[in-house]
Amino acid sequence: MKNKIELIRAIRKVGLYNLLKVKKIKKIAGNIIGGFFLTRVISTLLNIDFFAGFSGNSSINTHLFCKENNLDEKVLCALCDYLSSLGILKKNKSEYYLTAKGKFILEMGSGLFNIVYSFEDIFHNLEPILKKERTAERDINKFLYFEAKGTGEAAKLLVFPIIIDIIEKKKFKRIFDIGCGSAAFLIELCKNVSGTIGYGVDLSRKAVLHGREELIKYNLENRIKLFEGNIIHDLDSFAEKISDAEIITASFVLHELFFENKEQIINFLVKFRRRFENKCLLVCENIEQSLDELRKDPGLYSEVQLAHRLVGEQQMTRKDWHTIFIKSGFKKIKERYLSFARISIFILH
Numbered sequence: 001m002k003n004k005i006e007l008i009r010a011i012r013k014v015g016l017y018n019l020l021k022v023k024k025i026k027k028i029a030g031n032i033i034g035g036f037f038l039t040r041v042i043s044t045l046l047n048i049d050f051f052a053g054f055s056g057n058s059s060i061n062t063h064l065f066c067k068e069n070n071l072d073e074k075v076l077c078a079l080c081d082y083l084s085s086l087g088i089l090k091k092n093k094s095e096y097y098l099t100a101k102g103k104f105i106l107e108m109g110s111g112l113f114n115i116v117y118s119f120e121d122i123f124h125n126l127e128p129i130l131k132k133e134r135t136a137e138r139d140i141n142k143f144l145y146f147e148a149k150g151t152g153e154a155a156k157l158l159v160f161p162i163i164i165d166i167i168e169k170k171k172f173k174r175i176f177d178i179g180c181g182s183a184a185f186l187i188e189l190c191k192n193v194s195g196t197i198g199y200g201v202d203l204s205r206k207a208v209l210h211g212r213e214e215l216i217k218y219n220l221e222n223r224i225k226l227f228e229g230n231i232i233h234d235l236d237s238f239a240e241k242i243s244d245a246e247i248i249t250a251s252f253v254l255h256e257l258f259f260e261n262k263e264q265i266i267n268f269l270v271k272f273r274r275r276f277e278n279k280c281l282l283v284c285e286n287i288e289q290s291l292d293e294l295r296k297d298p299g300l301y302s303e304v305q306l307a308h309r310l311v312g313e314q315q316m317t318r319k320d321w322h323t324i325f326i327k328s329g330f331k332k333i334k335e336r337y338l339s340f341a342r343i344s345i346f347i348l349h
């Protein structure tokens with residue numbers, strides 16, 4: 001009753017129309033601001049391996065967890081209560097459990113959170129970047145590792161199975177993956193297709209070291225070899241070292257090699273074709289969308305496009321990629337456009 005009286009008083013004072021507007025902005029701003037808070041909280045807890053503690057249906061005791069990991073308990077409890085208020089965790093005294101919603105978000109979305117985290121510096125410094133007080137450069141060690149980790153986790157859900165199917169049908173057995181990150185693709189490939197052998201190279205030492213740990217975990221050290229290196233500078237030595245590769249794969253990498261400089265990509269691909277004696281190249285890339293396309297379905301594509309554009313890794317349209325491949329001398333270009341994911345897989349000869 002008391003609540004109703006206050007509501008009537010408020011309507012009298014500010015008017016029903018204004019009160020409805022307040023309700024509406026609370027909902028709209030709640031989604032916007034909530035996204036910011038929640039993304040930061042999930043990234044933070046992912047980075048301290050908090051969620052890894054919920055194996056099976058087990059719970060986490062925040063007091064013990066903080067003691068073991070030297071963390072601030074008040075802060076961790078605040079974060080966990082926040083996630084409980086959103087139905088991601090469930091609280092029982094000082095134990096927290098992961099709900100079905102929480103499990104789903106982490107199972108399907110942790111890759112996306114890692115990709116977002118790799119751009120965190122840029123968004124944190126957007127104002128000085130805009131005012132030209134700072135350049136839009138990312139901390140190279142951090143961004144390469146997290147971007148590779150995130151892309152690998154996300155691509156496992158949709159893109160890698162499709163690429164693996166292509167490779168299996170073509171009966172290729174020796175695969176060289178450039179910009180392999182922590183070998184997420186090569187591991188999936190070797191787990192699913194018997195007799196395959198993988199080589200991978202990546203610029204990020206951290207990603208390669210993490211990849212080698214993963215190889216031990218999956219008992220694949222005999223089938224996959226990872227190298228730390230720069231494919232642009234070390235192209236000749238890799239072409240020699242990995243001369244038995246039957247197909248070279250590059251997932252979400254080419255756009256990163258030369259940013260948006262098309263001429264440089266073409267020069268690289270021309271040299272690449274020559275050094276690898278016209279072996280099959282499989283390229284997978286996010287495709288740039290027009291504003292109209294993004295307006296129809298902005299869901300995360302707008303964010304991916306904005307983030308890449310800010311760091312000068314502007315994505316390209318399907319037409320741009322075709323032009324690049326034709327100018328690089330590829331005679332046969334087959335494209336599989338996954339319109340529902342705005343991703344293209346190009347098979348080039």
Ligand SMILES: C[S@@+](CC[C@H](N)C(=O)[O-])C[C@H]1O[C@@H](n2cnc3c(N)ncnc32)[C@H](O)[C@@H]1O
Pocket residue numbers: 144145147148151152153155178179180181182184185201202203204207229230231232250251252253256257
């Ligand atoms: C977006 S990630 C993709 C990782 C992996 N291909 C995947 O799909 O999960 C891009 C990767 O390219 C690597 N990379 C960027 N420039 C490179 C270069 N010049 N030589 C080798 N690797 C490079 C980065 O370190 C990063 O791991």
